[in-house]
Amino acid sequence: MLEHKRSDFPEGFLFGAATSAYQIEGHAFGGAGRAMWDDFAATPGNVVRAEDGARACDHYHRFADDFDLLKDGGFDCYRFSTSWARVMPDGRTVNPDGLDFYDRLTDAMLERGLKPCATLYHWELPSALADQGGWRNRDIAGWFGDFAEAVMGRLGDRMFSVATINEPWCVAWLSHFVGAHAPGLRDIRATARAMHHVLLAHGTAIERMRGMGVGNLGAVFNMEWAAPADDTPEAAEAAALYDDYYNHFYVSGVFKGRYPDRLVTALGDHFPIGWQDDFATITAPLDWAGINYYTRSLLAPNDGAWPHHHAVEGPLPKTQMGWEIYPQGLHDFLVRTARDYTGDLPLFVTENGMSNADVLRDGRVDDAVRIDYFNQHLAAVRAAIAKGVPVQGYMAWSLMDNYEWALGYEKRFGMVHVDFETLKRTPKASWHAFRDALAR
Numbered sequence: 001m002l003e004h005k006r007s008d009f010p011e012g013f014l015f016g017a018a019t020s021a022y023q024i025e026g027h028a029f030g031g032a033g034r035a036m037w038d039d040f041a042a043t044p045g046n047v048v049r050a051e052d053g054a055r056a057c058d059h060y061h062r063f064a065d066d067f068d069l070l071k072d073g074g075f076d077c078y079r080f081s082t083s084w085a086r087v088m089p090d091g092r093t094v095n096p097d098g099l100d101f102y103d104r105l106t107d108a109m110l111e112r113g114l115k116p117c118a119t120l121y122h123w124e125l126p127s128a129l130a131d132q133g134g135w136r137n138r139d140i141a142g143w144f145g146d147f148a149e150a151v152m153g154r155l156g157d158r159m160f161s162v163a164t165i166n167e168p169w170c171v172a173w174l175s176h177f178v179g180a181h182a183p184g185l186r187d188i189r190a191t192a193r194a195m196h197h198v199l200l201a202h203g204t205a206i207e208r209m210r211g212m213g214v215g216n217l218g219a220v221f222n223m224e225w226a227a228p229a230d231d232t233p234e235a236a237e238a239a240a241l242y243d244d245y246y247n248h249f250y251v252s253g254v255f256k257g258r259y260p261d262r263l264v265t266a267l268g269d270h271f272p273i274g275w276q277d278d279f280a281t282i283t284a285p286l287d288w289a290g291i292n293y294y295t296r297s298l299l300a301p302n303d304g305a306w307p308h309h310h311a312v313e314g315p316l317p318k319t320q321m322g323w324e325i326y327p328q329g330l331h332d333f334l335v336r337t338a339r340d341y342t343g344d345l346p347l348f349v350t351e352n353g354m355s356n357a358d359v360l361r362d363g364r365v366d367d368a369v370r371i372d373y374f375n376q377h378l379a380a381v382r383a384a385i386a387k388g389v390p391v392q393g394y395m396a397w398s399l400m401d402n403y404e405w406a407l408g409y410e411k412r413f414g415m416v417h418v419d420f421e422t423l424k425r426t427p428k429a430s431w432h433a434f435r436d437a438l439a440r
């Protein structure tokens with residue numbers, strides 16, 4: 001059971017669940033174009049068992065039942081994403097079937113009283129655009145603006161909120177520096193360009209949507225608390241650098257119109273020419289900001305190449321991902337983001353949750369550890385609200401088990417269990433716990 005109930009939160013506080021297109025829809029259905037994740041997964045060694053999102057949860061055909069679960073659970077809103085490769089298979093030309101699908105999805109949400117919270121891009125870049133350099137190519141800002149206009153030209157009148165790009169750190173760093181996500185590059189120059197272009201594309205889309213009269217526009221940042229592994233100055237510096245390139249870079253660009261000094265020093269030679277002139281677009285005013293939060297990292301210095309640090313294993317209990325459970329970080333990010341960047345702007349927790357090796361037994365999944373995780377993180381949200389931080393909603397990741405990118409279907413984040421053979425859905429104890437809490 002959740003220790004919190006709806007009435008513990010301010011009037012109008014929204015509870016929701018989040019998913020993303022490639023992770024649940026079934027990318028093979030409905031005429032979607034090839035996406036860079038199809039290519040990445042087809043490259044041996046990139047994804048566990050080379051699994052891809054071709055079928056995923058088959059949400060494409062089962063969305064009505066999935067939305068019934070949200071409604072029956074008492075959720076207020078649903079955070080979903082619109083696949084670029086589905087709407088524009090070649091990255092530039094609209095596929096009417098793709099827009100029709102999101103139109104049906106929107107109406108099905110509204111019919112059930114669910115507020116649609118769209119995220120335009122959650123990582124399935126059309127392969128045709130990846131072939132032209134993807135996030136390394138400055139033209140992506142205009143391409144993304146066109147995509148935003150196409151999608152919101154059709155859906156914009158019915159969205160509760162619209163976010164641009166999910167988790168810029170993952171789009172840029174994880175995918176171009178670490179190489180763990182598509183397109184799987186390990187290239188500092190590609191990284192710096194992607195870091196800047198992802199923000200330029202964000203701002204361009206905001207300007208275009210604002211021009212069309214679409215309202216309640218925001219951005220979603222993933223944040224990981226960065227702590228020194230010991231109390232040496234070197235560990236403190238390692239954590240500060242990590243904090244800069246993981247957390248500060250994107251919010252600083254969007255809300256302050258500048259990048260942290262450490263990163264300008266380290267990456268300045270690799271940013272695209274004229275990057276200093278783009279902040280008028282990057283800082284396009286927003287109506288809200290979202291934070292995706294899961295864990296923290298402990299950083300220690302090392303003698304290797306820049307960024308001269310490595311993460312060490314922490315002592316706290318861990319999820320199936322090996323991520324430490326550290327709810328204090330969510331509280332601290334909410335407080336810090338409002339204090340240093342967003343002020344009175346509404347904040348939303350747009351993702352929070354844990355993967356667990358859930359087992360379906362006698363038609364039930366007893367995910368007590370996940371309920372405990374939610375309990376701890378909802379307490380962190382309440383503590384931030386008590387300090388005056390304007391948090392207006394919380395969205396659990398995820399509605400259902402789905403494609404966890406390079407880790408395939410092995411890591412289960414859902415409040416609803418999915419049998420990936422039969423695709424049968426079974427609400428877990430955590431879904432029942434939310435249903436109970438949201439009715440109280």
Ligand code: IFM
Nearest residue numbers: 020167292351397404413
């Ligand atoms: O599954 C992902 C999601 O796509 C983005 N945020 C983190 C989740 C868990 O890793």
